[in-house]
Amino acid sequence: MAVGMSKPDNVAKAVKFIEEASSNGANIVSLPVSNLISNQIVMKRIVVVLVTVVVMVVVIVVVEVVVAAAATPATAAVVVVVVVVVVVTVVVVVVVVVVVTVEFFSSWQQAEPIPGPTTDALSQAAVSNSVYIVGGSIHERYRDKSFNTCAVFCPLGELIAKHRKVHLFDIDIPGQITFKESQNFAPGDQLTVFQTPYCRVGVGICYDIRFPEMSRIYAEQGCELLVFPAEFSIATGSKHWELLQRVRAVDNQVFVASASPARNSKGDYIVWGHSCVVDPWGDIIAKADEKESIVYADVDLSRLEEVRQVLPLDHHKRYDLHLPTQPSVSSSLRQHQ
Numbered sequence: 001m002a003v004g005m006s007k008p009d010n011v012a013k014a015v016k017f018i019e020e021a022s023s024n025g026a027n028i029v030s031l032p033v034s035n036l037i038s039n040q041i042v043m044k045r046i047v048v049v050l051v052t053v054v055v056m057v058v059v060i061v062v063v064e065v066v067v068a069a070a071a072t073p074a075t076a077a078v079v080v081v082v083v084v085v086v087v088v089t090v091v092v093v094v095v096v097v098v099v100v101t102v103e104f105f106s107s108w109q110q111a112e113p114i115p116g117p118t119t120d121a122l123s124q125a126a127v128s129n130s131v132y133i134v135g136g137s138i139h140e141r142y143r144d145k146s147f148n149t150c151a152v153f154c155p156l157g158e159l160i161a162k163h164r165k166v167h168l169f170d171i172d173i174p175g176q177i178t179f180k181e182s183q184n185f186a187p188g189d190q191l192t193v194f195q196t197p198y199c200r201v202g203v204g205i206c207y208d209i210r211f212p213e214m215s216r217i218y219a220e221q222g223c224e225l226l227v228f229p230a231e232f233s234i235a236t237g238s239k240h241w242e243l244l245q246r247v248r249a250v251d252n253q254v255f256v257a258s259a260s261p262a263r264n265s266k267g268d269y270i271v272w273g274h275s276c277v278v279d280p281w282g283d284i285i286a287k288a289d290e291k292e293s294i295v296y297a298d299v300d301l302s303r304l305e306e307v308r309q310v311l312p313l314d315h316h317k318r319y320d321l322h323l324p325t326q327p328s329v330s331s332s333l334r335q336h337q
């Protein structure tokens with residue numbers, strides 16, 4: 001789905017898509033990342049514009065004062081020094097106040113607790129449509145911290161799992177993309193698995209897909225489907241989006257589904273789009289383009305068995321040589337398995 005600036009509109013649209021997916025027979029519906037979070041990049045642009053305007057106004061005032069003072073040479077030098085000191089102080093104060101305010105606004109005020117208004121709407125949508133919902137991600141406020149969190153609901157509307165993004169996207173690819181997610185979020189410290197009557201599901205958010213150990217643990221814990229609400233940019237998505245999903249599917253012999261927002265036309269972070277579902281053989285069985293759409297796929301467990309039979313990787317594993325993994329599953333798994 002296309003993500004807008006208004007959180008209530010995004011939530012309403014998500015609910016509409018859930019209804020549509022369910023009416024077309026979907027049992028598990030995943031929303032993309034950011035569908036419920038306003039665009040912080042736009043906030044940062046507003047700051048840049050605001051600061052630029054303030055600086056320009058101050059510069060104009062200074063020029064006026066200097067020109068006026070130049071008429072009386074004796075006081076000109078003193079006036080210039082005073083004005084410069086005042087201007088620099090004002091600019092520094094304005095920048096600090098605005099940046100701190102906006103960071104606070106974007107990283108905290110938009111956040112909400114779970115349960116909260118957004119997850120209430122998702123819970124209601126799960127009940128009304130009798131589906132499991134992997135709720136994209138919301139900006140969760142918990143005590144004095146913010147998390148990038150995916151809430152999962154069962155058809156009874158219960159919150160059965162909550163995945164707080166484990167790996168934060170702090171990267172700098174010169175000339176392409178710089179992102180420091182840890183400025184706004186704290187990392188989660190648990191992996192998340194939930195059980196449905198159809199299959200067992202492991203959840204990750206976006207950058208989490210890049211860490212093969214996480215998907216491996218999910219597979220070892222019996223997951224047949226891995227779901228990644230995500231939001232890759234063009235910079236990395238064009239190269240790695242499909243590749244990562246296919247390699248996770250092939251290595252672990254599981255289905256992998258990744259839900260992305262539609263391509264946005266404005267902003268510094270251009271979303272790649274292309275939600276897709278990959279089967280355990282690595283075939284892409286359903287795929288969107290960059291535009292807004294719903295992607296449907298059957299998680300056919302007999303296909304999974306077939307792949308595991310012809311390529312019995314689990315039987316060939318050399319656990320005596322491979323590094324042991326350290327499973328750590330969220331309490332939701334223990335409660336709902």
Ligand SMILES: O=C(O)CCC(=O)C(=O)O
Nearest residue numbers: 169206207231232233236
């Ligand atoms: O791994 C990537 O290339 C993109 C990840 C990302 O955009 C995120 O986690 O927010």
